[in-house]
Every structure is written in C-alpha cells, then in structure tokens.
Amino acid sequence: MSRAGGTAAVERAAEETETGTEAGPPAARPLRVRNLTKRFGGLTAVDGASFDVEEGSLTGLIGPNGAGKSTTFDCITGVRRPDGGSVHLYGEEITGLPPYAVAERGLVRTFQIARELKEMTVIENVMLAPKDQRGERLWRSVLPGPRRAVIEQERELRERAWETLEFFEIDHLAEEYAGNLSGGQRKLLELARALLTDPHVLLLDEPLAGVNPVLEEKLLGRIHDLRAEGYTFLLVEHDMDVIMNNCERVIVMHQGRVIADDAPAAIMEDERVIDAYLGANV
Amino acid sequence: MADTYSRGKRVFVERPLELVLLTVGVALVADLLSKLANGTVTVLTLSIFLKDGIVIGLVIGLAGVGLSMTYSILNFANFAHGEYLTAGAFAGWVATYLVAGAGTVSAGDLFLLGVSGGADAGTVGASVFSTPLAVLVGFAVAVAFGVALALALDRLVYRPMRGQGAISLLIASIGVALALRYLLAFVFGTSRTGITGGTLPTYTVPVIDLIFNAHELALVAAALAMMGGVHLLLRRTKLGKAMRAMADNPDLARVTGIPTERVVRATWIIGGGLTGAAGYLVVLETGTISFDYGWTLLLLIFAAVILGGIGSIYGAMLGGLTIGIASTLSLIWIPSDFTHAAAFAVMILILLTRPSGLFSGVTTA
C-alpha cells in the first residue's frame, strides 16, 4: 500500500498537468506546485517538481543534500525565477512574482543559512516584519499629525515583538546586534521574524539546525499550535525522527525530482527513497 | 506565430533601453551614409575621426585592461586608476627629459618637465624621431614606475583591506586618487604644458590624403605590441591561466588552490605596467601633460571596461576602441563639448541594459 500510495500521489500530480485539470476551478489549496524547473547552466537543480500542500498541514520536504529543496523554496518565493512550471497560492498564480509580492500574499519563508540583519538589534529585526506598517509611508513617519498614529501602532507592534521574543526565549538578547547571536539563536530570530508577518503558509528551510533539543521540542510544539490555528507549514529537515514524528505527509526530492509523496510510515519503506538516500551515502 | 509575437512583445517590454539603443544605432549609421553621399561629411573627415578614435581608443583600451583585471580579480572598482596613468606618465617623461636634455638644460629643470621650472619643450625637443633612445628609456621607466606604484599601493592600502567589501575598497581608492593627484600637483605644479618638441615626419595615406604622424604610429605600434604580449601571457603561461580563472570566478579559484596572493600580485604588475605605458603614450600623442589628465580619462576608461564586460581583457581592448571611435565620430552630430557626456551616457545605458558588457558573449578572458 505504501508504495502504491506514494506513486499514486506523484502520478496524480503529474497527470493533472498533462491533462490540464487546472481548467476546472483549482481546489484552493494553500500551495500547488506544478512542473517546477530551475536550471543553473547545465545543472537542472529542480526538474519538473510537482506537489501540493494541504490546508493546515505540516508537510515535510526531504531529500539528500543537493536534491533541490532550497532551490524549490527559492522558486516558490520568487527569490529565483523558475525556468518552467507554475506555483499557485490559494488558487492564485504566483509564479515569478517578486518575493515581496509573494510575502504580501501570505507566503513567507526562512532561509537555510539564517539571514539576520547584522547591524540591527534583535528587536529591530523583528519589528521590521509586520506587514502594512503605517510608518512605512515616508510622509506619515514625518508629519506631526499622522505620526501620532504611527507611534501608536509602533507601541502595539513593540508589544507583539516582545511577546514573540519571549516565546522564542531570546528576549534577553533583544537589544543585542543580531550579528552577535549564535547560529541557533539566529534561526530562532528568523522564525520569529517570519511569524510576525502574519503569514498563512510558512516554508521553513531547516529551522531546527543548531537549536538545542529542549527548544527544538518547544518549537515543534509551537508549530503544532500554529497549525491548529490554521497555519500551513512546509518543512525542510534532515532529522528523520523530527519528520516522521511530526509531519502527516512527506515529500521526497532527489536530483530535482519528486520521487515520493506519502505518509511518513509509507515513505520509510519506499524503495526509491531508500535507494536515493543510500545512493547519496546518507 | 503568436509565440513570436509574444516574445517580441516581451523583448519590447523588458528591454526597452536595448531596443532604443539599437534603433538609435541604426539611425545613426543610416544618417552617416546619407551625409557621406551628399557630401556634408567627406571621406577625409571621416577617416580623420576614425584615426583619432583608434589612437585614443587604443590607449584607453590599454589602460582599461589593467582596470578590468583589478576590477574582476580584486573585485573592486579602482578609482585611483587614472592617477596610475598620470604618475606613470610623469615618471616616464622625467626620464625622457633627463636623457634627451642632458647637457643643454639643468637637471632640476628637466625633472620638472617645464610644468614648472625653466625647461621648455622646444629646447629639449623630445620626440620618437629626434630622441628615440630617450623615448624608449622613458617608456620603460613609465612601465616600471606603473608596476612599482601599483605594488606599493597594494601593500600600503589595499592588502590590509583584503576581504573587506567592494565599497570600502572603492572609497579607499578615492582617497588614494586624491592623495596621488595632488602629490603630483605639489611636486610638478598645476599648469598644463607642452612636452614633445621638434618636427615630426609624417606619412600620407594615398587616395584619401589622411596624414599620420610618427607619434601616432609609435603609439599604435606600442599599444598593439603590449596587447599582444598580454594575450600571449594569458594564453600561454600557467599564471595567465590562473588569472583568467580568477577573473571568471574568484571563489572557485580559491577552492581549487590557485595561489591567490601570487595572482593578485601578477594582476597589479600587469595592470600597473600597462597603465603606466598608456599614460606615457597619451602624452606622446597629445604632446601635453598635466597633473589631472588621468582623472579626466578615468570615466572613459571605466566606460571601455564596462562596455567590454568587467573581467574581459579583450573586451576592455574592444571597449576602448569603441569608446575612442564613438567619441570622435560623435562630433559629426553633436558639439565637441558634449562628446564626453555622450560617452558617459552610453556607458550608463550599457550598465543598465547589459551590465555584463557588450562583448562579453564573444570573448572571455
């Protein structure tokens, strides 16, 4: 069953593209990726990947090193322009939109190598995140009248920022330059920042790397809480235990292709997955 | 069919500047042909423009090779490059004067090149024809001084800053440019003076009556020889190959174990030498020198490098020729005080539309 299920999902996704099932009203899935392709010179980093992410799910995306997971994230979020294929967010095509437009529509990602804003303090980093801040308009942040509303909103945001920092247990670092944080702390900061944008869908690229086990447990708990509130997660993670214990579905990539897409238990037994990992010496 | 249409539309929407550039280019060529046909522009005028353009273009290209190499290998735009040109020229011409004028004028006056002091170009009479040895010595000194200066400044200023951002290095180079330029002004003075003297043999091209003088010919020969030398060096030697690898991708070169510092030093040596030579040749051809002429050439050299694609050595040479010819040919259409502005505008357009340069697809070095 396991084997059949995995193959079925891949084939279903592929079939839809070919037969143009998209013509009908697309099931408003949070994320729907079809035939995504990205080439770097001669290397095809993502090779016709197709998959869906279900509403309110915690879906894992795994694969050996260099499988194309981060590049897939880059193409979904507009950091890189895909060479082919499409990405839909809740039924709306977002292929090739610039990153800010993707983020504005509620899809936010974190980076595998944390990209903290080094010369800004931790709290400045998180205060940057919230969407549609009044004071992001130049004139509003300057003119005396409108400025009052800006200050009021800044107070609210400050409150949320502190709460978020407390949750991630980095509030004691609030006024530290982000560049002075440890690797794990940067990951937390990045996650905190992403959450403060009020996203619907979060793509997390190895968010637990370098985070201590206690906090890891807590983070996963928080992710489950958020999922219960309706957030949707796509999680790249190398720790199989984490994936198997937390995700209800796992997508496996290898050499740019999706080779399996199934429940964790089934994935564990999928021969192609095992081959892929063995072949890559992992 | 629809595909062609949409592709055309995409080109139109995404690269409007390139399209405009192409249209303008075609229109200019057409206009030039019609002007030649109706005699507004004679063949002689056109060939003089072309000749002047090639002469100045070769020097810009020569200086551009050095700038292009340091830009790509050290990864920063060296705003002091123009001063390397000037300093090389001053050093070279001091040597030429000391040799050519020995005995007739006091050494102190010769040293000051007549920019200040009592040597005057007529008395010294330096030229490839009347004082060939002095010119050769001066040329060699200009090259050597260019090398020494480039290495010394790398040691003093840039080496301690390796690994810092491109902008920090750029700012430092602005400081170097200021200091060098006004050090020259301090020593030699700020006036512009004639340098070469005596009468020069000329050569007339039959049919179109185009006249070359000996200095122009010497410049063309020297510039081509140096470019050929660089070509051989980069193609034939291991060091040259390493440099090309680093120009293409410095990170890659570092992992694959090419001795980076050695390559950096070689880059400065070649770049500094070519630039010193270019500086000397400019003065040979224009016949005048002043402490800030390298600075005024700097943006033109940048234009050549950008046109050719940063890091491309042949691109820099071609870019230099293009800028040189464009700046003289443009006289057909625009007043002479706009020629530099036109060259800068073309450079800006290239940066905006094809930041990898016009010729980067053709040759990479």
Add this chain to the structure above:
Amino acid sequence: MGVSADRLSARLPGGDGALILAVFLALYAGFGLLGVLLGLDANGLASTLQRITFFAAVYALLALALNLQWGYAGLFNIGVAGFMAVGVYTMAMLTAPTDPGTGGLPGLGLPLPVGIVGGMLAAALVGALAALPALRLKADYLAIVTLALSEIIRIVYNSTSLRTFSIAGVDLGTGGSQGLALPTNPINALFYSDARSPASPPTALGEAAFGLFGAAGVQHTTVVDWTYTLVLVVFVWLFYRLLSRVGNSPFGRVLKAIREDELVARSLGKDTGRFKIKTFMLGCALMGLGGILWQGSQSYVSPNNFLPILTFYIFIALIIGGSGSNTGSVIGGALFVGLLFEGPTFVRRLVAQQIPLGDAPDTFVAAVEPLASLDVTPLLAYALGNLASLRFVLAGVVLVYFVQTRPKGLLGHRKEIAASVDLSERPNRPARADGGERR
C-alpha cells in the same frame, strides 16, 4: 575613542545635541585662539568664526542628505555635486529676470520661493530618473553611474551651446562656463533698503544691528554674513529633525534592512524598490536645497562649483562622523571643515607670521635642493605656499585611514535604533533589572 565619545554623549545632559554643541565650541575655541595669535581684530575674529560656521553648516547639510541615502539605505551615490548643481541652476533659471540687462541671462522671472522649491523638485526628478533603473544595480555600478551622471550634468551646464537657448518661445540660459547670476540674497533686504546695494542706506533693523555690533568693531558685511549663516544653522536643525524622524521610523527600519540584506526585506514583504526610489529622491532634493543654500551666499554660480571633488569632500565629512548617524553627519561636517579645510590655512598663516621663512621657492626642485645642505626652510616655505595641494593630499590620506581603521567614524559604533518609540521599553512588565539603561 569611539566608545568614549558615545559614553560622553550619554553622560552629557542633552545627549547628541550637547555633543554637537561641544564640538562647535571646541572649534570656536581653537580658531579663536588661532585668531588671537594671528592678532586678528574683533571683526576678523567674528568673520573667521562666521566662515567656519558657514562651511560647517553646508557640509553638515550635505552630509545629512548623503547619510539618508548611503548611511541608512546603503545607496552609494557619488554624484552629489551633480544633484546640487541641478538644484542651484534650476533655482537660478526659474528666478532670473525675463528681460535681463545687457550681458545678463534670461530666465522665467519667478519668485525666489518658487525657484527654491523648483530646484529641489528638479534635483529629485533627476534623482528619480537615475534611480529608477540604476537602483537595481550593484553598489559599485551605482557609484559609476552616479559619478558619470554628475559629470554629464556639469558638462551640460558648461556647454557653450546652452549658454542661451529657448524652449517653446521662452528664452533661458545656463551661461556656459561663465556661469549664471544668482538672485539677490533675501537676507540683504533685512539690512539694506536696496537689497542689491550694500551702499544703500540701512533699514531700521540694519541701523540697530550695525550700531550694536559696530560698537564692538564688527563690520556691516560680517553682520549680514553671520545672519545668513544663522539661517543655515536653522536649516541644519531642520534637516536633522526631518532625517531623524525618517530614520527613526518603520520607514527607516526598512531602509536599514535594505542596507543590511535587501533580500530579507523583500522576503518579508517590503517592496524595496519603492523605498529606495523615495529615499533617493528625498536625498537628492535635500542635496539640491543644500546646494541652493550654499551658493545662495554668492552672487553667481558656475559649473566649476560642482566638480566631483566636492562629492568626495562630503563623503569624507560623512565618513569622519560615521555614516549611519545623523549626529555623526553634523559632527563630521564640522570637523572636516575645521580640521581639514580651514585649519591648515590658519596654521599656515600662523607659521608664516611666527617663523621667518623668507620667500618661498618657485619650484619643488628649488625647494628640495637646499636639503643637501640640511636647510629645510625652503621646503617648508614651498609646502606652505602650496598648501592647497597638500590639503587635498591630507584629505585623501584621512579618507584611506578612516576606511582602513575607523570605518564607523570617530563616534564609533552607535546604536541609533530605527523605531518611532523606545523599543527597550518592555510592555506589561515592571522594568527589567537590567533594563533601565536606555533613556
């Protein structure tokens, strides 16, 4: 010293404002002392301090504008002189009389305030024109583009073909290399009944002021110049307030994020292109205004006032003070003018007065030859005589020194938090044990 300066500003009552004041007082004390040693009279002293204040103020204005672009948003604009030129020339062309006398250049004859706003708008528009496509470029490309643009602008104003021209039947002129007359400084109207002629009888205010300061030996022109300088100081304060508000706001936060890592800002939903263009335009408008205020003290302007070196001077001022800090911009402007720009000239005058060096030799060789007999006076005299060149050398060396060893400027690393409220204030909790540090 960086740290200590920061601590100093924390300890001084009034914080950054007091720090700026302290720098100015120190400069005044220094130049006052030099002036006394030189034997200047009251008018000489007053006019010296006026000069220092004037240039410190203009460099502060321009450094502040540049700090918005480079310090905050990381936009490396080295075409400052060009944007200043656009501001000044547009202002002059808008306000020049429609029918000038012989030798004058025609303009649109608009009132001065319209001219000033027009100049700022024009500078902003040229900035936008450059910025729209160029802001996508790498920082060093942007540098080359802006420098080239500023040279194009200067060449255009310098061109003979545009000395006078007419568009749609309206006569205009840039004056080519000879330059262009500027409107009469409105400050003059405060003191003289005919603003154009200092020889005309003074107004009531003029009478009072000239009388008051004249008693102390200060001449009329010095009084007028000081007044104009004080207007500039007010503008520095306005720029500072404006830019501090811009910087300490969500807008400024996005700018900082762009400087640090633009992709992060974009991935968090910020349309960074819009932020960059707005910033670039505002910065250029302020540069235009800075140029107008500077040249407004003169009666005419020429393209030579806008050589690229001017841009580099402003950069040096900003780097000395520390890019990214508005306080640093003002202090950098003051220190640049005091120590690098005016200081050497005064030291030369003092040395020339105190030590008899004899006539300076004409050439470098003549200055160096006596070294053989261990006589350094001719070289010293030559150096003092050619101080103008050496000052540039000094500026270049200082620039290299700062980039190499003090990239954050004299004030060192400062935490100027980009937010409209104090972020350290923690809501819903009693102050943290260690949280009382920030004011």
